[in-house]
Amino acid sequence: MSDPAASFDSVAAGYDAARPSYPRESVDWLVGDDAEVVVDVGAGTGKFTRLLERPGRRVIAVEPSVSMLAELRRALPHVEAMQGAGERMPLPAASVDVVTFAQAWHWVDADAASAEAARVLRPGGRLGLVWNLRDERVPWVRDLGAAMRADGDHFRGDVEDPAIGDALGRVERHFAEWVRRTMKDEIVADVRSRSYFPLLSRDEQERVLEAVGEVLERPGVSDREGIVEVPYVTASFRYAPRRKADLTEETE
Numbered sequence: 001m002s003d004p005a006a007s008f009d010s011v012a013a014g015y016d017a018a019r020p021s022y023p024r025e026s027v028d029w030l031v032g033d034d035a036e037v038v039v040d041v042g043a044g045t046g047k048f049t050r051l052l053e054r055p056g057r058r059v060i061a062v063e064p065s066v067s068m069l070a071e072l073r074r075a076l077p078h079v080e081a082m083q084g085a086g087e088r089m090p091l092p093a094a095s096v097d098v099v100t101f102a103q104a105w106h107w108v109d110a111d112a113a114s115a116e117a118a119r120v121l122r123p124g125g126r127l128g129l130v131w132n133l134r135d136e137r138v139p140w141v142r143d144l145g146a147a148m149r150a151d152g153d154h155f156r157g158d159v160e161d162p163a164i165g166d167a168l169g170r171v172e173r174h175f176a177e178w179v180r181r182t183m184k185d186e187i188v189a190d191v192r193s194r195s196y197f198p199l200l201s202r203d204e205q206e207r208v209l210e211a212v213g214e215v216l217e218r219p220g221v222s223d224r225e226g227i228v229e230v231p232y233v234t235a236s237f238r239y240a241p242r243r244k245a246d247l248t249e250e251t252e
Contacts, residue, residue: 018189019047020132020180022102026234027051029174030128035097039120041086042104046072048130049079052100060096062089086113091120100128105162106152114165118241127239129162135177135231140221144230147211148191155233168239176234181227184216 027048031038036057040049043061045068052059061076062084063069073081084090086101086108099117101108117127133155136142145154161171191197191212197205215221222228 018186018193019103020182020190020230020232022048022051022130022132023176023178023234024051025176026130026174026236030100030130030236030238031098037096038098038100039089039091039096040100040102041084041089042101042107043072043081044068044102044104046076046079048100048102050076053079060091062086062091087116089116089120093119094122096120097122097125098128099125100130102130103132103153105129110163111165115167118167121241125241127168127241129237129239131235133159133233133235135233138231140215140218141231144187144212144215147208147215148194149196149208150191150194155235159233159235162237164239167241169242170239172238174236174238176236178232178234180230180232182230183226184213184222184228187216187228187230188212 031052037060038052038057039060039062040046040052041062043049043063044065046061049059049061049072059079061069061072061079061081063072063081064083064085066083069081069083072079082090086104089099099121101113105113114127121127131153133153134141134145134150136145136154136156142154142156145151159175161173164171188209191208197208200208216228
């Protein structure tokens with residue numbers, strides 16, 4: 001996650017305000033009520049981390065980007081926050097109940113991160129992966145995604161299971177449909193917060209913003225107050241580490 005982490009440094013300050021939150025339904029399904037220690041990896045500015053908090057639970061944020069980590073510490077000063085990555089968590093073995101990755105698993109080496117999650121999880125623990133996906137079954141939302149040049153965070157009726165390593169077992173899936181009520185300028189801020197955006201030339205950035213603006217100005221996209229209702233599908237995936245007995249049976 002080291003190279004992707006650097007790409008977020010220049011957009012850290014605006015990331016938290018620009019990105020959508022997550023439905024409580026998805027958080028509860030991923031984590032459950034019994035988790036006492038939860039680690040949020042690739043925590044960014046703490047968008048998902050803050051949703052994990054509840055009385056009696058220890059929440060730890062792990063983030064590779066120095067700038068993102070600084071924003072998280074300012075926003076959530078009471079949360080334990082440390083620099084690290086999915087492949088290298090600065091945590092003891094068998095020390096946590098749930099490891100989460102929100103919008104972050106695609107940045108890691110799946111084999112190494114799966115093995116590291118299995119290492120830090122206690123018996124009965126689980127790994128939870130979650131993504132907010134724009135619902136591009138709606139035509140104007142699909143056009144918005146094309147204008148944004150955002151190819152990886154959309155839903156068009158089906159979602160492939162994330163790639164995982166041999167250390168993890170069978171997948172469980174959960175999908176939640178919801179609507180984000182937001183303003184046009186917040187959607188533009190979302191575009192600016194993307195890791196790829198600072199890497200574009202100034203001319204390319206202007207073309208992206210112009211194309212996004214054209215979609216947002218279409219009749220019916222916003223109401224009289226300028227509010228845009230963006231449909232989302234939050235896709236969640238849950239895994240338990242594989243037992244040694246399972247691995248032994250496969251090799252026999």
